[in-house]
Amino acid sequence: xxxxxxxxxxxxxxxxxxxxxxxxxxxxxxxxxxxxxxxxxxxxxxxxxxxxxxxxxxxxxxxxxxxxxxxxxxxxxxxxxxxxxxxxxxxxxxxxxxxxxxxxxxxxxxxxxxxxxxxxxxxxxxxxxxxxxxxxxxxxxxxxxxxxxxxxxxxxxxxxxxxxxxxxxxxxxxxxxxxxxxxxxxxxxxxxxxxxxxxxxxxxxxxxxxxxxxxxxxxxxxxxxxxxxxxxxxxxxxxxxxxxxxxxxxxxxxx
Amino acid sequence: xxxxxxxxxxxxxxxxxxxxxxxxxxxxxxxxxxxxxxxxxxxxxxxxxxxxxxxxxxxxxxxxxxxxxxxxxxxxxxxxxxxxxxxxxxxxxxxxxxxxxxxxxxxxxxxxxxxxxxxxxxxxxxxxxxxxxxxxxxxxxxxxxxxxxxxxxxxxxxxxxxxxxxxxxxxxxxxxxxxxxxxxxxxxxxxxxxxxxxxxxxxxxxxxxxxxxxxxxxxxxxxxxxxxxxxxxxxxxxxxxxxxxxxxxxxxxxxxxxxxxxxxxxxxxxxxxxxxxxxxxxxxxxxxxxxxxxxxxxxxxxxxxxxxxxxxxxxxxxxxxxxxxxxxxxxxxxxxxxxxx
Numbered sequence: 001x002x003x004x005x006x007x008x009x010x011x012x013x014x015x016x017x018x019x020x021x022x023x024x025x026x027x028x029x030x031x032x033x034x035x036x037x038x039x040x041x042x043x044x045x046x047x048x049x050x051x052x053x054x055x056x057x058x059x060x061x062x063x064x065x066x067x068x069x070x071x072x073x074x075x076x077x078x079x080x081x082x083x084x085x086x087x088x089x090x091x092x093x094x095x096x097x098x099x100x101x102x103x104x105x106x107x108x109x110x111x112x113x114x115x116x117x118x119x120x121x122x123x124x125x126x127x128x129x130x131x132x133x134x135x136x137x138x139x140x141x142x143x144x145x146x147x148x149x150x151x152x153x154x155x156x157x158x159x160x161x162x163x164x165x166x167x168x169x170x171x172x173x174x175x176x177x178x179x180x181x182x183x184x185x186x187x188x189x190x191x192x193x194x195x196x197x198x199x200x201x202x203x204x205x206x207x208x209x210x211x212x213x214x215x216x217x218x219x220x221x222x223x224x225x226x227x228x229x230x231x232x233x234x235x236x237x238x239x240x241x242x243x244x245x246x247x248x249x250x251x252x253x254x255x
Numbered sequence: 256x257x258x259x260x261x262x263x264x265x266x267x268x269x270x271x272x273x274x275x276x277x278x279x280x281x282x283x284x285x286x287x288x289x290x291x292x293x294x295x296x297x298x299x300x301x302x303x304x305x306x307x308x309x310x311x312x313x314x315x316x317x318x319x320x321x322x323x324x325x326x327x328x329x330x331x332x333x334x335x336x337x338x339x340x341x342x343x344x345x346x347x348x349x350x351x352x353x354x355x356x357x358x359x360x361x362x363x364x365x366x367x368x369x370x371x372x373x374x375x376x377x378x379x380x381x382x383x384x385x386x387x388x389x390x391x392x393x394x395x396x397x398x399x400x401x402x403x404x405x406x407x408x409x410x411x412x413x414x415x416x417x418x419x420x421x422x423x424x425x426x427x428x429x430x431x432x433x434x435x436x437x438x439x440x441x442x443x444x445x446x447x448x449x450x451x452x453x454x455x456x457x458x459x460x461x462x463x464x465x466x467x468x469x470x471x472x473x474x475x476x477x478x479x480x481x482x483x484x485x486x487x488x489x490x491x492x493x494x495x496x497x498x499x500x501x502x503x504x505x506x507x508x509x510x511x512x513x514x515x516x517x518x519x520x521x522x523x524x525x526x527x528x529x530x531x532x533x534x535x536x537x538x539x540x541x542x543x544x545x546x547x548x549x550x551x552x553x554x555x556x557x558x559x560x561x562x563x564x565x566x567x568x569x570x571x572x573x574x575x576x577x578x579x580x581x582x583x584x585x586x587x588x589x590x591x592x593x594x595x596x
Contacts, residue, residue, distance in 0.1 A: 097449070
């Protein structure tokens with residue numbers, strides 16, 4: 001079933017066409033990857049999906065509901081969360097608080113209930129804590145739960161960021177270069193985690209430069225170059241595609 | 256699941272609040288001096304304002320240079336409602352709270368639409384507007400001559416006539432305020448505010464509406480300032496616009512920075528240190544041969560602010576709490592790792 005449908009999406013920044021007429025769909029319960037050389041417009045597509053800026057043209061539909069032109073926090077409410085290329089953790093908060101903050105949308109205690117610590121607020125706090133702790137245990141981070149998130153190693157911070165995005169049961173998670181800055185071992189482990197979460201029904205869209213990982217985890221790949229979609233298909237199809245090879249390596253010149 | 260470690264900082268603060276309550280009750284019996292009682296009323300009032308500011312500055316990361324105006328709104332609301340119209344003083348306090356909320360919305364909505372620190376500029380301007388308003392609307396506020404004859408605070412038939420009664424009510428409000436803020440910062444709302452401080456784009460990505468939560472923080476801090484202002488007016492019984500000038504806003508800011516904006520106790524600590532230092536300066540400066548106490552104060556606190564920002568950027572309480580809460584736990588983790596090896 002189609003979860004996300006992107007139709008004729010374009011974005012120009014004062015004359016510069018960053019993205020032109022890009023169309024693709026994401027299936028529920030799959031891992032899709034958006035790849036392409038630097039400057040291909042991948043991050044621009046991400047920013048349009050998450051509402052950082054509106055598209056110049058085209059529509060984005062989530063479960064057949066139009067979500068383009070909404071603000072980032074409204075997009076999150078619709079069920080799309082994300083991680084960032086340059087980690088955006090709440091560095092001064094503890095690891096567990098970071099993950100607890102991720103449950104914002106699942107909970108509703110307001111200033112009044114929280115300030116006077118009414119029973120409902122206490123109950124909710126316990127629920128948030130328990131659920132966050134379960135995720136920390138799953139990611140083997142429970143030992144570090146009470147450290148400021150900024151003091152963790154890069155790989156662990158990446159895991160915290162993913163946990164923060166996944167804990168609110170979003171329909172779709174966007175991962176912006178999740179493997180950047182990780183060593184081979186860490187990347188492999190993160191890939192395993194993504195595949196495991198996919199089995200549990202989670203849908204992902206990732207931008208990634210590590211091709212070994214992309215070929216391993218992705219069910220569906222969309223290739224962008226100079227803001228235009230040049231190919232789409234399964235990892236095998238993409239590896240055989242001449243246009244893709246040309247975009248990455250340059251084509252043979254015939255004189 | 257075991258939440259002992261998680262609730263540690265919350266519980267520590269609760270014990271702190273209980274201890275403070277105890278100290279507040281026994282203090283007048285240990286030190287039955289009017290000088291100290293009146294000094295502590297002032298500390299309590301500043302403490303209330305700064306505890307509200309801790310929510311706005313320390314937790315949400317928004318800087319206000321206009322909280323003296325909210326303090327003034329509370330003071331003049333009480334003065335006008337109870338002094339001019341002879342209505343019950345409690346209604347004055349409530350009027351102040353309502354006006355502060357409305358004004359906070361009016362400043363907050365436009366300035367939070369812009370990114371970064373536009374609130375500081377907007378509140379700075381707002382402080383000037385309120386000052387001019389208080390100065391010029393003489394029929395209502397008495398203008399620069401001030402507002403005389405504010406009746407004492409009165410609730411449920413009890414009239415607050417002497418210093419001791421003000422001491423108790425001000426510190427009772429401060430204790431409740433600290434309890435409220437402690438509950439708040441250890442909740443979903445508090446985490447949302449801290450997230451905004453940490454990273455606005457990440458906060459939005461988990462569904463936090465920046466506008467609403469920044470407004471909430473601004474309103475909370477405005478209400479704290481307004482309530483303190485109301486009790487200040489009833490206690491002093493005479494107010495004039497100069498008390499609520501921009502310089503007072505900056506003094507509040509200095510207190511919060513000295514105390515440490517990231518800690519629940521930062522506001523109170525800053526208020527204690529500030530009032531105490533001002534008293535010391537009053538005694539010492541003449542000994543140095545200067546006759547100008549007021550100007551010396553500004554220079555002194557300016558230098559203190561710079562020194563603190565260099566050596567203790569998180570303020571006195573901020574550094575202390577960090578040591579208390581984080582470093583000990585880091586050690587625990589390291590010990591456990593050591594044992595595993």
